[in-house]
Amino acid sequence: MEIPIKKNEEYIVDIIDYGADGEGIAKIDGYTIFVIGALKNEKCKIHITKVLTTHAFAKVIEIIEKSEKRIEADCDTFKRCGGCDLRHISYDETLKIKQEKVQNLMDKMLNKKIKVNSAIGMEKPWHYRNKAIFPISKEKEVRCICK
Numbered sequence: 823m824e825i826p827i828k829k830n831e832e833y834i835v836d837i838i839d840y841g842a843d844g845e846g847i848a849k850i851d852g853y854t855i856f857v858i859g860a861l862k863n864e865k866c867k868i869h870i871t872k873v874l875t876t877h878a879f880a881k882v883i884e885i886i887e888k889s890e891k892r893i894e895a896d897c898d899t900f901k902r903c904g905g906c907d908l909r910h911i912s913y914d915e916t917l918k919i920k921q922e923k924v925q926n927l928m929d930k931m932l933n934k935k936i937k938v939n940s941a942i943g944m945e946k947p948w949h950y951r952n953k954a955i956f957p958i959s960k961e962k963e964v965r966c967i968c969k
Contacts, residue, residue, distance in 0.1 A: 823852070823853070825853060825873060825875070825878075826850050826851040826853050827850055827853065827855070827870055827873060827878055828870065828873065829870050829871070829872065829873045829878075830869070830870060830871075831869075831870050832867060832868065832869050832870075832883060833850060833867070833868055833870070833880075834865065834866070834867050834868075834886065835848035835849075835850065835855065835857070835865070835866060835868055836848060836863075836864075836865050837857060837860045837861060837862050837863065837864045837865075837866060837889075838862065839862055840862055840919050840922070840923075841856050842923060843907060844907055844908045844911065844916070844919055845857060845858050845859070845860065846858075846859070846860025846861055846862060846864065846866070848860070848866075848868070848880075853877070853878070854876070854877040854878070855868070855870070855877065855878045855879070855880050856877060856878070856879050856880070857879075857880045857881070857882060858879070858880070858881050858882070859881060859882045859901070859910065860882050860885075861889040861891055861892050861910075861911060861915075862889065862891070863887075863889045863891075864885055864886075864887055864888060864889045864892070865885075865886040865887035866882050866883075866884065866885050866886060867882070867883045867884040867886060868880040868881065868882055868883060869881055869883050891911055891912045891914075891915040892910060892911065892912075893910060893911065893912050894910075895909040895910045896909070896948070897909055913943060913947050914943070917940065917941040917943050918940075918941075920941045921938055921939070921940050921941045924938045925937075925938040
């Protein structure tokens with residue numbers, strides 16, 4: 823299959839699904855593009871950052887049609903930090919994404935199909951961590967970008 827896109831080019835795409843890490847998925851002529859920061863049902867102008875034989879990666883330049891599931895992130899550094907990849911998505915939608923991720927894994931792994939129940943949410947889902955990332959630097963003075 824000929825790759826229908828080029829690195830560093832811009833395209834307007836419809837986001838049709840979510841990837842395994844919550845990134846948006848778009849297709850151009852059947853070719854899959856993982857779009858960091860895009861939500862399902864959005865129309866976005868994207869910039870292609872990496873092209874492989876089977877798929878590509880892109881970032882959002884402009885959201886043309888915004889999803890009703892998009893929220894304003896309450897953390898200024900979440901895009902750089904890496905601790906909260908889905909902070910721009912409503913909590914209910916993140917629970918749905920997680921349930922679909924488990925369902926897709928079960929569908930691929932099991933011969934007998936099972937239905938994965940909806941994820942059970944928390945009353946107060948913010949201000950906690952179950953994962954910690956500690957950057958290492960050779961610099962003597964390290965500046966933390968997280969709150």
